[in-house]
Structures are given as structure tokens and as C-alpha cells.
């Protein structure tokens with residue numbers, strides 16, 4: 381059951397998005413590939429996630445809708461820039477792939493993974509969480525409605541259980 | 555040494571339908587002092603946000619000229635954005651960096667541009683090939699032409715005197731700034 385990834389893509393298209401800003405995460409790779417292939421989407425690779433917050437504020441000033449794709453660690457890079465979205469009431473949809481939780485092997489992902497939601501909420505974002513494939517599409521759709529009708533920040537947290545924990549060949553150290 | 559306020563008032567005179575993003579600190583004040591315009595979007599914070607915000611507008615409105623006016627401190631904080639601009643290569647985006655070699659707004663502490671960093675070279679290395687440093691009147695006159703209508707993306711780093719100019723505070727209310735910009739630039743009336 382991997383077609384929730386295509387469900388996100390379809391929800392993005394249906395919302396009228398034209399700018400897809402991202403710092404890659406393995407969990408977003410299919411969405412990134414499809415965005416690059418789509419002639420009506422501008423897939424903008426960022427050097428840091430906060431750039432995307434400012435980029436999409438600019439997009440809205442120019443009449444375009446966007447979406448920011450990032451992993452949970454990238455939320456930490458956004459904190460101050462989210463004050464731009466919040467102070468000016470820019471609509472912003474963030475799709476966050478979670479790390480540092482279900483089956484995580486990399487302890488360096490834990491600090492941000494454990495506090496992603498709290499960080500976002502402190503920054504004024506409304507968070508929705510998805511752990512089941514059948515919920516993804518409508519959650520993303522409702523995040524777009526919420527952000528663009530109420531001029532606010534909506535974040536969809538895509539659980540690590542949903543995405544599938546990254547598996548490495550090396551046996552884990554004891 | 556070039557005077558920042560004079561440089562910006564010349565750059566924004568006869569601006570046509572140019573859309574402007576002003577970075578936090580004195581760049582905002584310079585743009586406001588040149589004559590408030592609803593097509594100016596003033597950042598009162600969001601340090602490091604001016605260049606990527608300008609890029610977002612430029613990609614959304616490829617037929618319109620988009621100008622970012624910002625400081626060296628702001629540009630240094632978003633140095634990676636030069637590479638994003640270089641990669642996206644929007645022809646309608648021009649970036650004017652007022653380089654006083656200081657964090658002017660916070661008391662004039664020197665930035666790295668006073669200690670060897672070269673923002674034009676950084677922009678060029680990031681893929682924005684049309685990047686120049688402006689030090690003289692003649693260079694400024696040429697840069698103003700390029701910033702207004704030269705094929706972008708382009709960056710002009712204007713070396714300006716470190717002295718602060720008198721206060722000139724633009725409106726601060728974010729939703730107001732956003733709405734009036736969208737109305738003036740796009741003709742939409744947000745509810």
C-alpha cells in the first residue's frame with residue numbers, strides 16, 4: 381500500500397500548487413520526482429528549509445500557491461522564519477516526514493523527532509498527524525483548505541511507521 | 555563613499571511596475587524613504603528571508619520585474635540562497651545588496667564583508683554569474699540600469715558608507731503589508 385504517496389501528489393495538484401520547495405528526505409523522494417517531472421510545477425531545491433518558508437511567502441505575494449517538503453530535522457531550521465508566515469498570516473502547508481521515532485536507527489534524529497510537533501505548535505502551526513495510508517490524502521487536502529482559507533500554517537506529520545523506517549544492511553551495534 | 559539612501563532613491567525613481575522586497579534593518583527604511591508604495595514588501599524580521607522571498611515572487615510572476623533590496627548581514631545569513639537563485643535562474647530577479655560592512659541596525663558591528671568576505675564573488679560562485687561590486691558613481695549609474703531592466707538573475711553589491719541615515723519607518727502590520735501588496739501587484743482583494 382504505497383499509493384498514499386501518489387495521493388499526496390494528487391492533493392497538491394488539486395489544491396492548485398505551482399511551487400514545490402524541498403530539502404530532500406527519502407520519504408518524499410517519489411513526490412519530489414513527480415514534481416520535477418510535472419511541467420506545471422516548479423520544484424525548487426533549497427539549501428535550507430527556512431528558505432522555503434520565505435520562498436512560499438513570496439509565492440503567495442505573487443499569487444502562487446506552494447508546499448514545503450521537509451523531514452522533521454528541517455523543522456528546526458525553520459523556527460525563526462516561521463515568524464514571517466505567522467506575523468503576516470501567510471498560508472503555508474508543510475509536509476513533514478518524521479524521523480527519530482518508529483524503528484529509528486540513528487540517534488541523531490531523536491532530538492528533533494521528539495520535539496517536531498511541539499516546535500511547530502509553538503511557532504503557531506496547526507499539526508495533523510498521519511500513521512495510516514488511508515488517511516493521508518484527505519489529511520493533506522484538509523491541510524490545504526485550512527492554510528489557504530484561514531491564512532495560517534498547517535503541518536502534516538507523516539509518521540515514520542507510515543513511511544517505513546530506514547533499513548541498513550549493517551547489523552545494529554549492540 | 556556612496557550614500558545608501560541616495561542610491562535607493564535613484565534606483566526606485568521611475569520604478570515602473572517593479573515589485574520590491576526590502577530586507578530587515580536599514581534597507582526597509584531606505585525603500586520607505588524613497589516613497590512608500592504598496593508594491594514594496596517590507597521585512598521587519600525574517601533575517602535571511604529577503605532573497606528567497608524575492609525568488610518566490612519572481613517565480614510566481616515571471617513577467618514582472620522583482621527587485622530585492624537588502625543588507626550585507628541579511629545576505630550573509632541566506633548565503634545558500636544565492637545557489638538556489640543560481641539554480642532557478644529567474645531572468646526577472648535583481649538583487650541589490652547595500653553593503654555597509656556592518657550590522658547597521660544593531661549598533662554597527664562589522665560583518666564578514668569588512669574582513670575579507672566578498673558577497674559578489676559568493677553570489678557568482680553560487681551560480682549567479684551576473685554579480686558585481688559597485689563603488690563609484692559611474693558604476694552605480696550602470697548598476698541601476700541593470701537592476702531595473704538587465705536580464706537576471708543579477709546581483710549588485712553596492713558598497714555604502716557605514717553611517718546610519720535618519721529613521722524612516724514603514725508600516726509594520728504584516729497582514730496589511732501582504733494584502734496591499736497583493737492588491738497592488740495582482741489586483742486581488744483578499745477577504
Ligand SMILES: Cc1ncc(C[n+]2csc(CCOP(=O)(O)OP(=O)(O)O)c2C)c(N)n1
Nearest residue numbers: 579580581601625626627628656657658659
Ligand atoms: C535571526 C536574527 N538574528 C539577529 C537579528 C538582529 N538583527 C536585526 S537587524 C540586524 C542587522 C542587519 O544587518 P544588515 O542586513 O547588514 O542591515 P543594515 O546594516 O543595512 O542595517 C540584526 C543582526 C534578527 N533580527 N534576527
Ligand SMILES: [Mg+2]
Nearest residue numbers: 625626656658
Ligand atoms: Mg549592513
